[in-house]
Amino acid sequence: MKVFLSGVLADPALLEIVLGRPVETPATRLPGHAVLDPEGGADRLTLLCAAPGSEAAGLLPELTEGDVARLCYFTGWYAEDLAEIAIPGEAEAVYARIDPASGGSPWDAARWRAQNATLGCEIAREIMLGYGRRPAEMVRRIRPYLAARAWSRALAARETPCTLRSDRTREGAVRILSDRRAHDGFFGMRDFTLQHERFDGAMSEVIHREGFVAYxxxxxxxxxxxxxxxxxxxxxxxxxxxxxxxxxxxxxxxxxxxxxxxxxxxxxxxxxxxxxxxxxxxxxxxxxxxxxxxxxxxxxxxxxxxxxxxxxxxxxxxxxxxxxxxxxxxxxxxxxxxxxxxxxxxxxxxxxxxxxxxxxxxxxxxxx
Missing domain, CATH: 3.90.79.10 (Nucleoside Triphosphate Pyrophosphohydrolase)
Incomplete structure (x- = not known):
């Protein structure tokens, strides 16, 4: 089925994370609608609302039933939320989620790409890592916290001093051999094995640990x-x-x-x-x-x-x-x-x- 996607969901990199595969994403426009940016945190999705005289830009991928299930998992939608719409020049049926009219400023795609696209993709990764394990209802309930967990990783990427301690890095001196999410709710528990570079220059034995993922x-x-x-x-x-x-x-x-x-x-x-x-x-x-x-x-x-x-x-x-x-x-x-x-x-x-x-x-x- 063809699904019209707009706003955050019209970012090809984010959409690939959500669907778990690359898809063709032809651009199109939906007359009589506008994309709005609601107030709230970076985890909030844009809204597609009826707006006579306006035109919403978006993508029109062909999605499988599995793609729609993954899309609904990420967005918190239900499959029945997708209603048939009319796009000029499209002979096949096209579907979209149309949101109730509400407040919000016009969506600025260029600004989002410059300021929030990287974080948006990290949030998508964090949510979709739970697909098939974490119930969709739980995702709807704790979505802001999953987004905050992704933001923690972004904050951790900022450089910190290494004047006394070793300046070895996670990428260069640690090998993650396995990483399993033992629990994945409001808090997370990861069960992992690793090796790391020792102070004598040799690699450590394989170490098995559990870690508590917070914020x-x-x-x-x-x-x-x-x-x-x-x-x-x-x-x-x-x-x-x-x-x-x-x-x-x-x-x-x-x-x-x-x-x-x-x-x-x-x-x-x-x-x-x-x-x-x-x-x-x-x-x-x-x-x-x-x-x-x-x-x-x-x-x-x-x-x-x-x-x-x-x-x-x-x-x-x-x-x-x-x-x-x-x-x-x-x-x-x-x-x-x-x-x-x-x-x-x-x-x-x-x-x-x-x-x-x-x-x-x-x-x-x-x-x-």
Whole structure:
């Protein structure tokens, strides 16, 4: 069957990833319709909507039943969503998914190719790796998180210093011999074997490991340098609960997963509003670190958020859609350090960020 594809789906490289094979993609146009770019993260698909007087550019590949199944898996569509449409000059039936009229700006294909095509293809790879194993309903539910996982890999490609540590690379000094997805839901678990170059120059024996696939997160410690106040949040956490800690409510910095295409800085500001009802001023980079590099890909982008805490009296915040129940505490810096000393602060990132602030505090206060 011939299917009209537009917007993101009209990118030949992305479409090849989705279908698992190259296809002929003749260009065509659909009168009376427009391609719209909805608001949201980089995982959002473009919309094809009825628009009298407009004309939508797209591709017209011939797809098999298997191709349509893969397309629906990637997009979250159902096969019955494809309705017959009329394209001038086409004698055969043509099908397309027509979206309800909604808000959105006109699709700018050139801008998408320049800014988001690489990430779009990585998101497609991440989603399609689960085809045949991860249920389609799960993909519909966790699509933004799968996209964030792809974005983590893109952020990891940025260069980092190698002044003391070895500058050997994953591509040059590590051989992945097998890589199996043992679990693939909100979090992933990979079962893999590898060899790596040793410090003596020889290759290691074959090593079998399991690894926990997580996300990049932005963490921010709000600080009022004029009043020497910090804001900490408190919430029930699943790690202590699984460890059977009697007190699973934990003091932490404001934090959240970095959405696909979002900068860690923008994520930090967004999370401060969501979790603490707080709008931050200048952000000062603190640290960029792996949470526990021996077994998980989780990575933290840590910031100090300068702000006015004089009128912030704590309170309860968080998103109902994410079942968040978050309490804010505003307290003097020295009182927070006392909690580190006593062990009441038992989340490593918060202790690390408070110790970083202890080193920078005099500079920040003198400039306030």
């Amino acid at each position: 990049d997160a932005a963490l921010v410690l709000p600080y009022d340098p004029e009043r020497d106040l910090v804001l900490l949040i408190e919430q029930m956490r699943y790690g202590p609960l699984l460890r059977e800690d009697r007190h699973p409510w934990v003091l932490e910095p404001v934090a959240g997963l970095v959405d696909a295409g979002e900068s860690p800085e923008d994520c930090a500001r967004r999370e401060a509003v969501e979790e603490a009802g707080l709008r931050l001023g200048r952000l000062e980079p603190m640290l960029r670190v792996y949470a526990s590099p021996g077994y998980t890909s989780e990575f933290f982008h840590c910031f100090l958020g300068l702000c006015d805490l004089g009128d912030h009296n704590g309170g309860i915040n968080g998103l109902d859609s994410e079942n968040e129940d978050i309490r804010s505490h505003v307290l003097p810096f020295e009182a927070a350090m006392d909690l580190v000393e006593s062990g009441e602060v038992n989340a490593g990132p918060l202790a690390m960020m408070l110790l970083w602030l202890a080193r920078a505090r005099e500079r920040l206060r003198s400039a306030a």
